C-alpha cells in the first residue's frame with residue numbers, strides 16, 4: 001500500500017454537530033415563522049423531520065435538486081394540516097431556515113487545531129452531500145475556509161451526484177490531483193462515507209463518536225471517536241508503510 005497524501009473530509013456530523021444544529025434550527029424556525037408558528041410544534045416538526053429524511057436519498061443521487069427537496073419537505077408537511085405552500089412563503093421560510101442554521105455555526109478550536117496540524121503534512125479536501133448555496137458558507141462560519149481552497153470543496157448538488165456513488169470520489173480525486181490509493185476519507189456515515197470511499201478504492205477512517213455498529217463487512221483503516229485521534233492513525237499508517 002502506498003502512503004497517504006490526501007485526507008478528504010465529510011462535513012456534516014464530522015466537522016461539526018449537524019444533528020444538534022438541525023434540531024435547534026427546526027425548533028427555532030417553526031416556532032418563529034408566521035407560516036408554521038400557529039401549529040402544534042411537536043407534531044409539525046416531527047412531520048418535517050420525517051419528510052426531510054424520506055426525500056434525502058433522492059436528493060443525494062441527483063433525482064431532486066436541493067431546492068426541490070427543500071420545497072417538497074415543507075409542502076408535504078403543510079399538506080398534513082390542509083395547507084398549500086405558496087412561493088413567497090416558501091422563499092421566506094427557506095431563507096429563515098438557512099440563516100438560522102448558519103448563524104448557529106461557530107468555529108471549534110479543537111477541530112481547527114486538528115486541521116492545522118493535518119494540513120502541515122497532507123493535502124486536504126471536502127466531499128459533502130448538501131446544498132451548493134450553503135456548503136462554502138458553512139466552512140467559513142466554522143472557521144475552516146483557510147484550509148480548504150475552493151477547488152478542494154466538492155458539493156453533491158454542484159456535481160449532480162453524491163456519496164456513496166463512486167463517481168463523486170473519482171471526480172474529486174481528478175480535480176484535486178491524487179490517486180485513490182494515496183487518499184483516505186474521513187466521515188461519520190457508514191453507508192455514504194465508508195462504503196462509498198472503500199468501493200471507490202480509497203482508504204477510509206470512520207468517525208464514530210456514538211459507537212454505532214457497522215452495517216456491512218467493509219473494512220476501514222481505523223475507527224475513531226474523536227477527530228484528534230486522526231493524527232495518530234495517519235502516523236501509524238505512514239510508519240507501517242515505511243517498514244513495508
Ligand SMILES: [Mg+2]
Pocket residue numbers: 010011012013014187188189
Ligand atoms: Mg456526515
